[in-house]
Amino acid sequence: MMDMIYARWLLIKRQLPKILLWLILPLLFTLAVISVFNSTSEDFRVPSAVVVHENSTEADLFIEGLNSSEFMDVEVFDGENSGAALRELEQYNLDSVFILPEDFEEKIRGGQRRNLIETYYTDRSIYYEPAKELAASLVQERMGEYTTVDYVLELQNDFLTETPVNKEDIAAERKRIETDTNLVEQVFYFLGEPDNGEETPGLNPWIVWAYITFIVTIFTFDFVTRETVSSARIRFNFMKHSYTKFMLLTFVIMTTVMLIVDGITYVVIKETLEADISLLSLFMYRIIINGTAFLLASFVKSPVKLYQAAVALTIALLALQLVMPVIVSLTGLSLISSLHPVLMFLENELNIPWFILIAVLMLIRIWRDNNAGG
Amino acid sequence: MLEVNSVNKSYGKRHVLDNFSMSAEQGEIIGLVGENGAGKSTLLKILATLSKPDSGALYLNGKPYKKYFKEHRKLIGYVPQDIAVWEDLTVIENMKFFQKLSPAKKSVQELKALLNNIQLSRHDTKVSKLSGGMKRKLNLAISLINDPVFLLLDEPTAGIDLKSRIEIGEFLKTHAKNNDTLIIYTSHDMNEIKEVCDRVIVIGKDSFYRELLADYIK
Ligand SMILES: Nc1ncnc2c1ncn2[C@@H]1O[C@H](COP(=O)(O)OP(=O)(O)O)[C@@H](O)[C@H]1O
Ligand SMILES: [Mg+2]
Numbered sequence: 001m002m003d004m005i006y007a008r009w010l011l012i013k014r015q016l017p018k019i020l021l022w023l024i025l026p027l028l029f030t031l032a033v034i035s036v037f038n039s040t041s042e043d044f045r046v047p048s049a050v051v052v053h054e055n056s057t058e059a060d061l062f063i064e065g066l067n068s069s070e071f072m073d074v075e076v077f078d079g080e081n082s083g084a085a086l087r088e089l090e091q092y093n094l095d096s097v098f099i100l101p102e103d104f105e106e107k108i109r110g111g112q113r114r115n116l117i118e119t120y121y122t123d124r125s126i127y128y129e130p131a132k133e134l135a136a137s138l139v140q141e142r143m144g145e146y147t148t149v150d151y152v153l154e155l156q157n158d159f160l161t162e163t164p165v166n167k168e169d170i171a172a173e174r175k176r177i178e179t180d181t182n183l184v185e186q187v188f189y190f191l192g193e194p195d196n197g198e199e200t201p202g203l204n205p206w207i208v209w210a211y212i213t214f215i216v217t218i219f220t221f222d223f224v225t226r227e228t229v230s231s232a233r234i235r236f237n238f239m240k241h242s243y244t245k246f247m248l249l250t251f252v253i254m255t256t257v258m259l260i261v262d263g264i265t266y267v268v269i270k271e272t273l274e275a276d277i278s279l280l281s282l283f284m285y286r287i288i289i290n291g292t293a294f295l296l297a298s299f300v301k302s303p304v305k306l307y308q309a310a311v312a313l314t315i316a317l318l319a320l321q322l323v324m325p326v327i328v329s330l331t332g333l334s335l336i337s338s339l340h341p342v343l344m345f346l347e348n349e350l351n352i353p354w355f356i357l358i359a360v361l362m363l364i365r366i367w368r369d370n371n372a373g374g
Numbered sequence: 375m376l377e378v379n380s381v382n383k384s385y386g387k388r389h390v391l392d393n394f395s396m397s398a399e400q401g402e403i404i405g406l407v408g409e410n411g412a413g414k415s416t417l418l419k420i421l422a423t424l425s426k427p428d429s430g431a432l433y434l435n436g437k438p439y440k441k442y443f444k445e446h447r448k449l450i451g452y453v454p455q456d457i458a459v460w461e462d463l464t465v466i467e468n469m470k471f472f473q474k475l476s477p478a479k480k481s482v483q484e485l486k487a488l489l490n491n492i493q494l495s496r497h498d499t500k501v502s503k504l505s506g507g508m509k510r511k512l513n514l515a516i517s518l519i520n521d522p523v524f525l526l527l528d529e530p531t532a533g534i535d536l537k538s539r540i541e542i543g544e545f546l547k548t549h550a551k552n553n554d555t556l557i558i559y560t561s562h563d564m565n566e567i568k569e570v571c572d573r574v575i576v577i578g579k580d581s582f583y584r585e586l587l588a589d590y591i592k
Binding site: 004006007011014015230231232233234235236237238239240241 | 423424448451452454456460462467471474475477517
């Protein structure tokens, strides 16, 4: 065993700088792409307006809520200028207009949700739907609070009459708890999830990572191709360890090192970009792409062919992911999307079918190598 | 001791070895000659256990290849026609690499002595920077790590300078004598064959080499 590890070391040590570069590239690339994406999307905010007929805390909270979406730039008009707001909208200077009624606060407190806010949009509005949903959820949120307040006050009236508490105290307390638990932020995140299609505000760093890692991993295994096609391989017939054994050891070492790098990547992406993923499906994804890369590298006849195959496969996977919604809606088989390795990874699923496929192919390879020659 | 009885080998319709038989003793150096495509490499691969004959039997020290090929591999040194070394590694790293995986144990000192014996002194040079002659020497040196009693060389002197060619020939002669090694090797150089070999076997149907040989061995 130690003999094989030492031999492996001799044969790979000159490639280490290159391999180390390949190892850290996916994380660096992901961080770079996300930071570019975030900075461009910060520059682009959809202009919209809120018309306020009566200055109230509820109206301020509502405006603040819309503004805290990274994709909206809210302009405030007072009641008399509602005409001006609508004219801006007609001239496509605004994406949407929300008009709050005079008794906005009262209606919120009273839980009257019917026709609470008048909304206007145009045929060119691109962010109307998510903005409307956001507005609705903000209102819902506040109404929910007051319902809770009323309920607690009712309970107090029934059981705790000796220690009176006013509505404002409870509302403030609830606000504090809500801020602590990031309730509002979670609402935004919900809106920004990929199933909303084109208007998706956030790019999931793990998508970027999954694709760059796929292609880079295949590139990293190019030394397997070079060693496999080398005429030096014939000498393994006279060694105490077979070439297959030597290569399997290589696979295990490379996978271990890559899993460690993945662990670091997981922590960095989670901490800096706040994007989580299941560690188990990350582990599974790594095993599967390493298996694919290793099999491919031992199958092709030259490193150039390996690079070409890597690019072709990556493009194919990416294209497949893009057309997957169409395929699923055409065939009605949602199962198909769960065969896509990157989609499975992103959905935190364990890719059992691929795992079995790779394992079987590996075993066939080992079996064939053991029966060759002699 | 080697014995080959009526070995046949075909690739598709092409009959390469036709009822080939031979036998050889320890310490002998046997030259294999024949035109390109005659089947010299095919025969050496069969002798080296790397390829199976379609029919016929082979014995090394009385033990049949069929059953004992794994055991035989420890006794065989095979020098492939294509130079089988790692180009990215230095000379000594190549020796260390194959020593680590070989069933035989050798110290770095012993490996260096082996290289010096074969007059390959640039131990720390990367193979890709070596001349053709030095690469051939390394190709041979690696095959000697397990101290083979049966050494097979496929064109060990092809395309190299005269000095290296003579040095390799001299090395083989001394090695066979000192270690009682049975050596079988192929070459296109009749002078070299005449100088180094105890015996010559002609492979293939072409009569050119037979007649040439008759001229040499008067
Ligand atoms: N693996 C193979 N598959 C098919 N044909 C082969 C194979 N190896 C050798 N041959 C053919 O067998 C013949 C003998 O080849 P070889 O033993 O390499 O000849 P030599 O070494 O004497 O030049 C040639 O015609 C060659 O094309
Ligand atoms: Mg040949």
